[in-house]
Amino acid sequence: MINLTFVEFNGEEHRVSVQQGSSLMQAAIENFVPGIDADCGGSCACGTCHVKLDQAWLSKVETPSESESLMLEMTPEHDECSRLACQITVQADMDGMIVKLPEFQM
Template sequence: MIDLTFVEHNGERHSVSAQQGTNLMQVAIDNAIPGIDADCGGSCACGTCHVRVAQEWLSKVGSPGESEALMLEMTPENDESSRLACQITIEPEMSGMIVEIPEFQM
């Protein structure tokens, strides 16, 4: 299992375990993480699974693709660490990763 931590905008932390190959949005949904709405079910069409990946983990998750980047442009708290959780596939090298959940989703 791969250990991950979600941090809500108020600082509350949620430590979870995930299996390789799942996406970060599904991990959040399966663990009832507050603030991840996932309205489109993971099709990169809504922006309601916006997270910020801690700086030291950005190289592990890679850069957003074109459709993800366009969706992120519309999110209210977009910055250089922003990603859509539905577009991050969990890999073993992500064990220990910390992601922040912005206060507002799209």
């Protein structure tokens, strides 16, 4: 199992354990983490699973696709650490990753 910590905008932490191969979005939804709406169900079509990764973890995930980058540009709080949780597949080297949630989803 891979251990992740989702941190809400207010600082509340949610520690979850997930199987390798699931998406960050699935990990949040299946563990009832508030703040991930996932309106499109993970098809990179809405931007409601926007998360922010610490710089240290960015090298552990693939770079965003063009469609993900376009979705992220529409989110009001995006920055260089922004990603869509539906587009990140949990891998073993992500154990201990901290995933921050923005104040609002679009």
